Amino acid sequence: MSQRYSGSVALVTGAASGIGRATAARLRDEGARVAGLDLTAVDVDGVLPVTADVSDEAAVAAAVERVAAWGGRLDLVANVAGVAAYAHTTDVTLAEWDRILGVNLTGTFLVSRAALPHLVAARGAIVNVSSLAGVRGWRYSAAYSAAKGGVVALTRSLAVEYAPVGVRVACVCPGSVDTPLKAGLQPVPNPHPRLEGRGGALVDPPVADPDEVAAAIAYLGAAEARFATGAVLRLDGGAGA
Template sequence: MNGRRILVTGAAGGIGTSLVADLLGQGARVLATDVDESGCRRLERRFGDRLHTMPLDLTESGAPQRVVDRATDRLGGLDGLVNNAGVEHRAALAEHGTADWTRVLEINLSAPFRLARAAAPVLAGRPGAAVVNVCSIAVTGFAGQAAYDASKGGLLSLTRSLAVELGPLGVRANAVCPGFIDTPMLDVSGLRGLAEKVAAKLPLGRCGHPEEVAAVITWLLGAGAGYVTGQALFVDGGMVRA
């Protein structure tokens, strides 16, 4: 990863912060963006001038193009894009409001599409260029989270489309599907109790760590995954077994 230039969205969250640390630790140059401005400031304090940040709401008009332009300018080009930003909404189908549906789809699916569209001309022809979309085990479908599941399932399908369309340009596209990962999102979503109960019955018997997801993303961005594209890697302790 030494010298590679990577744009990471959702960088202030548990997986995002671990990914930024992993990439910088391996010599990459990173522009990190997140809607959480204070989270971006925390990243700056932790990593100093090794990291560029851009607080941004990816659903704003023109935001994906602006952040791609900023990354290209600050990093001197772009070799990889990680669509990690995401939100969750849990409600029974009858209580799933249209506004909630739209918000989840805009952040989890439409923003990655627009970012990939904006980044493709910059990534094209770059040796080892790659897009990694952070999906979820939710692609398999669960009750009470229709919008989230649909957004992540759509993101997985988008990943496969990108692999086919961008492959001839030398750009790989893959998805990472985390299971229950021990991050603050488990508490925010109210899923910690369920996660720990389910995780205890998994082959590995525990929740995952954000560093373990970050390591897989970093691998997919690197030369070691140079012949891997259009794939979904489940980082879930054995919950989904092919």
């Protein structure tokens, strides 16, 4: 495998499972020293486990400083941590709204903000994970769609602000991916029949493997993707074509 990350230090959030775990392993295999941050223990060979809640400002600041001190630098942040739930909008409590935005959007902001001084020094990169739900309407996902749409807007804003100092920012928008997050989603009661099956992938199989998303993250975070800053890459199997 290419060693395009040799000598680099990367921080991956949500690294205990799914896309985050696959991304941590991919970056490690490409030569990076990788720290994996999650609420639960990260068990990936060769990856430094860091436990923190991405929606906790103080915990995030401490975790990022720990990783930067451990690695001596910080070249890449992959913001993968996320939570989701299906619900009729009238059933979404304020607590649930705050939880979903807190992890997906506020967490992405807090980790990025804490890492930016180190990334400026290294002329590094941020790759955020949004979702197909962040760029098109998605059924029964008001809070999740709002959060992931915010990640897209945050990505573009940071890309513009930090391009002059050499920091690249991009994001990927996966459709359906075979992860524990997807497996844990519960269907809503009494869905409208016209919404069933809306937005499905056209490829076979119609569900992506986490490694496919990790490969895209590894590309966007690498120096060869210099001209992709601000990019919003849809990985949806043709669902939005």
